[in-house]
Amino acid sequence: MLGLLGMSATIWVRRPTAAPAGEVSAPTHRLDRPLPGLTIGIREDRAWRSWQHIGDVWAAWLDRDGASPRTVETGGQVGVPGSDDRRRIDELAAAVDAAIVGLGTCGSCTTFTVKDAVAVEAAGKPVVAVVCDEFLVHAQNVARHLGHGDLKILALPYPLEARPAADLDDIAAEYYPRVLALLGVTGSPGTAS
Amino acid sequence: MKFASEAVEVAAAPQEFYERTLAERWSDGAPVLPATDEAVAALLAHSPYPADHVVGVLPPINGVATVELVAVNAALAGVEPASFPYVLAALDAIMEPEWNAFGLTTTTSSVCPMLIVNGPGRAAAAIDHRAGCMGGAAGRGSMTIGRAVALCLRNIGGQRAGETTKTVFGQPARAGFCFGEWEERSPWPSLAVRRGFAATDDVVTVHGGKGTFPLADIHNDRADDLLRLIAKSTAFPLSNMYLGNPENGEVVIAFNPMWAERFGAAFPDIADLQAYLHEWAWQPIEVWPDANAAILRDRGRVDAAGRVALVSGPEQFLPIVCGGLGSLHAIVLPSFGESQSQSKVVVRPA
Known part of the structure; x- marks a missing residue:
């Protein structure tokens, strides 16, 4: 198609981009109960020793505060390890009252942290996805594109790896009340130390 | 339309x-x-x-x-x-x-x-x-x-x-x-x-x-020796395959046609060649510093002889033939690991 006199000629082309999915967000859930008597799942990741440390600290504190922690460790994305992990996440979602799912501190592990958290949320349970702040926007994007844009996400400092255990303990203490608040725990738990 | x-x-x-x-x-x-x-x-x-x-x-x-x-x-x-x-x-x-x-x-x-x-x-x-x-x-x-x-x-x-x-x-x-x-x-x-x-x-x-990981050799005419070196080269210590699950992912190895001819004569059945690659695609645990070695041991990656295999099975090596006739090069396409082609x-x- 030619433009007006004195203007450049134009043509029509087709836009190659697709609209993102997931503009509608699935419902989220809150405990709205105190911790004692609840079963809280923790999803750890075999890749991240720092998160195993923090997860283990939180599990001990959940136990101290009257809840029953239940930890699963994942490490697969495909194949038999991947399908085994997804099955165990589904079992965790069915067995617990709420779950803490981490850790997103790389691209694909953030994706799978969010996917596993979404599986818990889709099962109707309160859940918090735990990521490092470098990966927060990525986690939010993944959650939105999976149709769970309101998924609760807790951002820990980055990087966690290569920090001494004492630093990780401090981070565990600082963020323990925050993760409980995001789950909707009532009362006054979370005096961490 | x-x-x-x-x-x-x-x-x-x-x-x-x-x-x-x-x-x-x-x-x-x-x-x-x-x-x-x-x-x-x-x-x-x-x-x-x-x-x-x-x-x-x-x-x-x-x-x-x-x-x-x-x-x-x-x-x-x-x-x-x-x-x-x-x-x-x-x-x-x-x-x-x-x-x-x-x-x-x-x-x-x-x-x-x-x-x-x-x-x-x-x-x-x-x-x-x-x-x-x-x-x-x-x-x-x-x-x-x-x-x-x-x-x-x-x-x-x-x-x-x-x-x-x-x-x-x-x-x-x-x-x-x-x-x-x-x-x-x-x-x-x-x-x-x-x-x-x-x-x-x-x-x-x-x-x-x-990525494309290039290999080269001009010093060895024996098919089995050269394949052993290729296998060793695929098992580099910081491969993704040493981070995750050894049963996931494949390693593509592109042989130039001249090398393929040599390897084909020694290994007419490609399953035998894959088995040979698997036999040699490992590193001794001593290659890794203590922190890495402890994790590899913890995950059961170290065999009784102290070898750490790159992958679980021979079928995870995917040899292919392509490229020019310069008889001194191969290219490895290392795997992400958590992906099956x-x-x-x-x-x-x-």
Whole structure:
């Protein structure tokens, strides 16, 4: 198609981009109960020793505060390890009252942290996805594109790896009340130390 | 023909059009061709599926890849209409769950889809499989099919470095990577035939590869010695395969035809060659510092002799034959690990 006199000629082309999915967000859930008597799942990741440390600290504190922690460790994305992990996440979602799912501190592990958290949320349970702040926007994007844009996400400092255990303990203490608040725990738990 | 995708008026002048594609973020930074209705219709004429057929949903943004939208991106890349079914087959492979597109399109790694083409249509489609097949040979099929797939990931899947994908370095192959196997010079059945396809089928295998890792030797004439060194080279200590699950992922090894001839004489059955590669693809645990070694031990990766195998089984080595006749090179395409390569037959209209 030619433009007006004195203007450049134009043509029509087709836009190659697709609209993102997931503009509608699935419902989220809150405990709205105190911790004692609840079963809280923790999803750890075999890749991240720092998160195993923090997860283990939180599990001990959940136990101290009257809840029953239940930890699963994942490490697969495909194949038999991947399908085994997804099955165990589904079992965790069915067995617990709420779950803490981490850790997103790389691209694909953030994706799978969010996917596993979404599986818990889709099962109707309160859940918090735990990521490092470098990966927060990525986690939010993944959650939105999976149709769970309101998924609760807790951002820990980055990087966690290569920090001494004492630093990780401090981070565990600082963020323990925050993760409980995001789950909707009532009362006054979370005096961490 | 009616189109569902949005029509956009753009300047016809090449430089202005290029600037517009950059502003709209339709390209990978290099120039693209206008996806006019004529260009898109020509591609669709070679699709076995209708324009509104959904090929799948492409992560990270889970954009819906209709055949029409794929054709629009193929038009940008300059895909020859008759080669459009290769693009569709590659995307079909990528969307298989075990390829792990959501993980691979968002990872910090450099991994990307690496397309390996088998079948009688390679030459007509100008898919490079001889000298310079992994870059430099300039076959239209290799350059445009791979790029079309990459543009689909970018424009339909929304894969953008630093935004939706956390890749640290990326790699040149993220602009597209497609080559063929030189089946006529292979002493073994082709990769596709080994996967159950007929030799008369055109097949695209998509491997989640982290890069092109070149090997060279001029000092050894024995096939078994040279293969042992190749196996050792695949088992580099910081391979992804030592991070995750050893049973996941494959290592593609591209042999030049001269080496393939030598290896074929020593190992007429490719299963024996794969077993030999597996036998030698390990490193002694002493290679790793204490912290790494402790984790490898904890995960049961160290055998009684103190060896740490790269992968669980011989079938995870995928030897192929391609490239020029310089008898001193091989290239390894290391795996992301958490990805299983997928092969799909190229379907053409009836």
